Amino acid sequence: MRYKDLSPAVRRSLWPIIGLFVLLLANVLISPEFFSIEIKDGRFYGSLIDVMNRAAPVALLAIGMTLVIATGGVDLSVGSVMAIAGAVSAGLIVGGVDNIAIVIGGGLLAGVAAGFVNGFLVGYFGIQPIVATLILMVAGRGIAQLINSGQIVTFHHEAFEYLGVGYLFGLPFPIILVIITFVLVQLLMRRTALGLFVEGVGANASASHYIGINDKLIKLMVYCVSGLCAAVAGMIAAADIGGSDANNAGLWLELDAILAVVIGGASLMGGRFSVFLSIIGALIIQALTITIILSGVPPKFNLLIKAAAIIVILLLQSPEFHRQIARFKKAGGAQS
Amino acid sequence: MSTDDTVLALRGVVKTFPGVKALNGVDFTLRKGEIHALLGENGAGKSTLIKVMTGVYRRNGGIIALDGTEIHPANTGDAQDLGISTVYQEVNLLPNLTVAQNVFLEREPKRFGIIDWRRMNREARELLLGYDLDIDVTAPLNSYSVAVQQLIAIARGVSMSAKVLILDEPTASLDAEEVASLFNIMRDLRDRGIGIVFVTHFLDQVYAVCDRITILRNGTLVGEYEAATLSQQDLVSHMLGKELEKAVHEKVGQAEAQTRETLFELNQGSSDVLEPLDISVCAGQVVGLAGLLGSGRTELCKLVFGVDELSQGDAKLNNQSIRFSNTRQAVVAGLGLCPEDRKKDGILGPMSIRENMIMALQNKRGWWRYIPMKKQRELAEHYVKVLKIATSDIEKPINQLSGGNQQKVILARWLAAEPKLMLLDEPTRGIDVGAHAEIIQLIRKLCDDGLGLLVASSELEELVEFADKVVVMRDRRKVAELSGSDISQQTIMQAIAGQS
Incomplete structure (x- = not known):
């Protein structure tokens, strides 16, 4: 079977997966024990687990971002929403709330509220997504700082910290959270028609409206899901350090999340989406960081190497690039 | 193989896509100074042939020769440099730039390496005057009508030393007067020795302006004909590969209509853009909506479907009052709308x-x-x-x-979705004869199955053919309702013109 005979869906998934595979392979070459996983006290330890654990916040953001991008939008506020959710949970704990359900519920509620604002501006007022979410990207950190009264709020709450540092079935809990979120979103999108409607709205909002799809509500929903995912990521970040840092929690992570979705092969114009490939994208970004660290290249080259590797991955999955290569090969073949 | 005045010759051109042979050994000969119609049903290969000529696609076999030398255009710019210019139905210029900028895009007159604006505007103006266009060339392109934009695109193409000018459905969005002036320009260009390929769905226009006709069907050449000697009937049967049957149907007369159940009713309904009006559709009835562009046909469809809100009056479906606050309610209630602009609101x-x-x-x-x-x-x-x-x-x-x-x-x-009432807004726009006939047959069949249909159309012939009742709109109000044997092109036209 040749590449061009593959179905578009397979072709699309091929490159991110190959990319991740190559990166992991490179890691093994650099440090042979990369794939080894130890079991200590019923817990798995190893570089692979680290990659997944550290990729968890971006993977969560990417799950929500995938849906938003599928409708032709973008959510720049997720980093700030992380900070808000962390601040709300920390505030509740410091304020004396001990009930874990309320602490987590508060954080989630903050995320949904933020998503609701974004979705309402985009869906019902027709404000361009990049502008609408930029507002909350900037204002969100301000809100988080207000909640924290301008301080870094530290706390100690065992049940809440479990979100960031706990283990379940031998795996770090953030990984479990990613899996749960992925499964839930996947069920919601692919076992119902929601995924189809999301793609429809992204492909042509006006036509979807004429079909009778409530395009505004669909947009509102995806931003709410994105806010929710960001809230989970924010609480993981806060639980991880046992504190809420409004200035730094989730800083610039919206860009990593968008990048993860793009590496996963989604078009920013909207339409087709694959949550799974976006998670692969998030893993690629994290694996890359680890590769650079392991390879012993001086840290000052980190960002450049990362950028170069991402360009290669994006080129590999660009249909236009494949056409150019094919044309180049053909021309070369004709001459020789 | 070709006479001396052949400017563009295609011999045995093949183009395949995965799973489809879009062009199967097609010949096409364009002479200097002729207007040559390229006809065929949708999917016959017209667009593919044009794209092969203009370098959008690369052929998989065969020869394309321009002035006797074989060419291999790699892209549209390449074809343009060789002398093959194309003007598409949707003008592919830059709407936000000025007319002059568009005319001289990528070949701006320069002075000391910077654009000589004054010269550019002057030359653009002079050029367009040759096309009877006395317009402000410093205004943005999109401040002019599509017709003018199309002429500008032609002027641009020709001024870049075109030997061959390809017009891909240029008349689709033009009114009669604009078509006439486009034809004058085309004849003028022909007299200057340019070979023009003209793709259209309007057969009358073929006879009005073309010298010769090439017909494609299913990616193969049917034949090349002199326009003067090919009857319209033969032309259509060549395109379809079969004799055209005239769809005959019994109109549901007024008497019969009264015995049928009323499916949909609008009583003194109005929206922000429509005057109050009455309309009713029975099950198994086709109600045509006639009127000029902007007369309120589309607005009426939108009102019925709930895209626009009913500001007064009431609507009833199966004798139950309905009021939609979003399109989903309309769909659930059993309505369906095929919108006018397929690309923007349909697919x-x-x-x-x-x-x-x-x-x-x-x-x-x-x-x-x-x-x-x-x-x-x-x-x-x-x-x-x-x-x-x-x-x-x-x-x-x-x-x-x-x-x-x-x-x-x-x-x-x-x-x-099994609707009860279908609204079709211009269901046959931009569709070739074959598919056109099929869609009209389909409309008849649906109505025999008991569906109510409201069909807006600007083609009177079509309305007469399938409608049991015709509602005529003018200036956003209903001006007449014709039914049964009163329906004829003449009566509809009179109603549109306001003489009844």
């Missing part, structure tokens, strides 16, 4: 034929009751067969289909 471009077809049904069922994949495929394959949609695969993105086939997919989308 979900990158999504597959299957997905495009099941969307309305899925929406009617609600998001939580996902149609099983097996059922989806069955539905899609069923409609591809029944509506004779030309495609190799139901998973193909809809934007790879021709206009007529896209329209059929959108019809299928609504049929799958």
Whole structure:
């Protein structure tokens, strides 16, 4: 079977997966024990687990971002929403709330509220997504700082910290959270028609409206899901350090999340989406960081190497690039 | 092989796409100083042939010779440099730039390396005056009508030393007067020795302006004819590959209509853009909506479907009062609308034929009751067969289909949702004769199945052919209602013109 005979869906998934595979392979070459996983006290330890654990916040953001991008939008506020959710949970704990359900519920509620604002501006007022979410990207950190009264709020709450540092079935809990979120979103999108409607709205909002799809509500929903995912990521970040840092929690992570979705092969114009490939994208970004660290290249080259590797991955999955290569090969073949 | 005045010769051109042979050894000969019509049904290969000539596609076989030398245009710019210019139905210039900038795009007159604006504007103006266009060339392109934009595109193409000018459905969005002036320009260019390839769906226009005709069918050449000696009937049967049957149908007379159940009723309904009006549709009845562009036909469809809100009056479906606050309610109640602008409001471009077809049904069922994949495929394959949609695969993105086939997919989308009342806004716009006849037959059949249809159309002939009742609109109000044997092109036209 040749590449061009593959179905578009397979072709699309091929490159991110190959990319991740190559990166992991490179890691093994650099440090042979990369794939080894130890079991200590019923817990798995190893570089692979680290990659997944550290990729968890971006993977969560990417799950929500995938849906938003599928409708032709973008959510720049997720980093700030992380900070808000962390601040709300920390505030509740410091304020004396001990009930874990309320602490987590508060954080989630903050995320949904933020998503609701974004979705309402985009869906019902027709404000361009990049502008609408930029507002909350900037204002969100301000809100988080207000909640924290301008301080870094530290706390100690065992049940809440479990979100960031706990283990379940031998795996770090953030990984479990990613899996749960992925499964839930996947069920919601692919076992119902929601995924189809999301793609429809992204492909042509006006036509979807004429079909009778409530395009505004669909947009509102995806931003709410994105806010929710960001809230989970924010609480993981806060639980991880046992504190809420409004200035730094989730800083610039919206860009990593968008990048993860793009590496996963989604078009920013909207339409087709694959949550799974976006998670692969998030893993690629994290694996890359680890590769650079392991390879012993001086840290000052980190960002450049990362950028170069991402360009290669994006080129590999660009249909236009494949056409150019094919044309180049053909021309070369004709001459020789 | 070719006479001396041949400017562009295609011999045995082959173009294949995965699974489809789009062009199968097609010959085409264009002489200097002629207007040559390229005709065929949707999917016959006209667009592919043009794209091969202009370098959008590369041919898989055969020869293209310009002035006797073989050419291999690699892209449109290449073809343009060789002397082959193309003007598309949708003008592909830059609407936000000025007229002069568009005319001289990428070849601006320069002075000391910077653009000489004064000279550019002057030359653009002079150039356009040659096309009877006395316009402000410093205004943005989109401040002019499509007709003027098209002339500007032609002027640009020709001024870049065109030997061959390809016009791909240039008249689709022009009114009669604009068409006439376009034809004058075309004749003028022909007299200057340019070979013009003219693609259109309007057969009358072929006879009005063309010298010769080449007909394609299913990617193969049917033949080349002199326009003067080919009758319109023969032309159509060549295109279809069969004799054209005139669809005959019994009109539901007024007396009979009264015995039928009224399906939909609008009493003194109005929206922000429509004057109050009455309209009723029975089950199994086709109600035509006639009127000029902007007379309120589209607005009426939108009002009935709930895209626009009913500001006063009331609407009834099956004798129950309805008021839609969103389009989903309309769909659930049993309405369907095929919008006028297929590309903008109809198709979900990158999504597959299957997905495009099941969307309305899925929406009617609600998001939580996902149609099983097996059922989806069955539905899609069923409609591809029944509506004779030309495609190799139901998973193909809809934007790879021709206009007529896209329209059929959108019809299928609504049929799958089993509506009671279908609103078709210009269902045959931009569709060739074959698909046109098929869609009209389909409309008749639907109505025999007991569906109520409200069809807006600017083609009077078509309305007379299928409508049981015609509502005539003018200036956003209903001016006449004709039924039964009163319906004729003459009476509709009189009503539109306001002389009854």
